[in-house]
Amino acid sequence: MAWESRNGVGRYYTRSKRVGGRVVREYIGAGPVADLIAAQDAERRAEREAERQAWNAAKARIEDAEDAVERFSKRVTELTSLLLVDAGYYRHHRGRWRKRRDRYEIT
Numbered sequence: 001m002a003w004e005s006r007n008g009v010g011r012y013y014t015r016s017k018r019v020g021g022r023v024v025r026e027y028i029g030a031g032p033v034a035d036l037i038a039a040q041d042a043e044r045r046a047e048r049e050a051e052r053q054a055w056n057a058a059k060a061r062i063e064d065a066e067d068a069v070e071r072f073s074k075r076v077t078e079l080t081s082l083l084l085v086d087a088g089y090y091r092h093h094r095g096r097w098r099k100r101r102d103r104y105e106i107t
Contacts, residue, residue, distance in 0.1 A: 003038070013038050 005011050013034035015026045028034050084097055092098040 015041065 002016075003011055003013055010030065012030040013028040015028060016023050017026055018024070028037050088100045089097045090100055
């Protein structure tokens, strides 16, 4: 969206839009009507930017929460492993936990 002039004469408002994968300039006009349309376009751009910022903020909060859950999950896994080892278990084939058999010594 831009105000343009050709050869330094006059001023008119144009929009850029995508048509069939190409960017095409659309002539809007000049004068007070073009001023009004340019202001509306600027307001829509500001609204879209505010929505984009709100979306990015929400996304960042979700990513922070996911990171916290992942850290918590790793800590729980570590603690569980320590407790199982302390209780006499060990990791067997394919990561399964098994209880160690008590070995009796024959004297």
